[in-house]
Amino acid sequence: MPPLPPPRAPRRKRTTSKRPPLTPDAVVAAALDVLSAPGFAGLSMRDVAEHLGVGTAAVYAQVTSKDELLELVYDALVGRIALPAPDPARWRDQVHQILGDLVTVLAAYPDATLAGFGRIPTSANILRGAECLCALLRAGGISDLAIALGLDQLILHVQACALEVSVYQRTMSPEELGRYLQEVHDYYLALPAVTYPVLASIAPDMIGHDAASRFRFGIDAILTGLAAGPGH
């Protein structure tokens, strides 16, 4: 027979009381936690469930598949990046800022980045981001047709760069990366000029540009091309 609680003593809620029901947002938050864990290698639905203290099947009551979860994660990630008010005088820098932030965020979550391919965004955060980017391009004098065609290409490019950076970050330390790049550079320098004349001759120009500055250069090239308009 359990003792009755003393009169007027505050009755603690049973900590084993029914947990609040799961929600898709809670699942997304758990996925972000799991993906941010140091040394992670790919999201697993089981890990998400464990993080929530719940059976795996319970997760499937909130999201229909891992792929859908990763799409939601992608949207949440875009929600983290700051969207500036377009300033025609600084539009180009603003584009670099916003896309640079996007690369940084996506590079930390390659699984989510992968889920972004082949899906045209309709979720709130991504739409807001796209609107901002379009406004910046228009502020830069780029034609509506070039924006309509180029928006997609710009995002694809960002995603590709994010995947590239993510591989570097996951598979090697900054020192290892430096050594690797040095090795590759030496290899290109030593290429036989008979079979690879151009490749060998541009090798000296390859050194000294990190991923960030090559990315900046790539985005700049696309922006210049968009400004030139469709039909070269």
Added chain:
Amino acid sequence: MPPLPPPRAPRRKRTTSKRPPLTPDAVVAAALDVLSAPGFAGLSMRDVAEHLGVGTAAVYAQVTSKDELLELVYDALVGRIALPAPDPARWRDQVHQILGDLVTVLAAYPDATLAGFGRIPTSANILRGAECLCALLRAGGISDLAIALGLDQLILHVQACALEVSVYQRTMSPEELGRYLQEVHDYYLALPAVTYPVLASIAPDMIGHDAASRFRFGIDAILTGLAAGPGH
């Protein structure tokens, strides 16, 4: 007691004679076969082994990991694309040709495409392809520095487009894709102009451009940007 073979009768080689030893090339060929099978969804080392009629562990005697195998597959795929002799009068079309072929090939093998991120190529076919591409860019009057910085960006862009196309190809039929794009277009057209003024206003410009023409536009933009040189 088995009967002796009749005198002078040709002795058939036992069909169960020792198979020729496995080679990395044989493994790559098997991987390409498996990946080309209709309705495939991701390469598995077990499938490769089965295709070779061999235990799974035997594959690991030829390639150290699935990732290495996919890198070899990538190189083999690049070996399939035709490399034109650079003609300064047609360099731009030649670049479109070669990169268009690359997208087509890679889109059919997304697993291999993924293995291309974060790895600077040193294999024969890819080096040959890179040399050709560099020669074309130089024939187009693009500076060595812009080539050194832009080559990487161009390839990343191609890989991103290939991934995009691969998702469309794998998850829907051409008719389904058409319907999907129509739906998305309608969705963008109906976007509230208060929150998404630019996005809503460019929606009409979004229709009527398939992945191939958007890709061509993107590559064109990059080429124009590279020709403008580094430092916008």
Added chain:
DNA sequence: ACCTGAACACCGTTCAAGT
């Protein structure tokens, strides 16, 4: 209604043991 346990049909990779 919401969740658990357990299963189904897979993975990449390794390793002792065979021939």
Added chain:
DNA sequence: ACCTGAACACCGTTCAAGT
């Protein structure tokens, strides 16, 4: 030397059954 069998430690997803 080259390969097999079998295991280890995982996956995404489903579904009957519990509360």
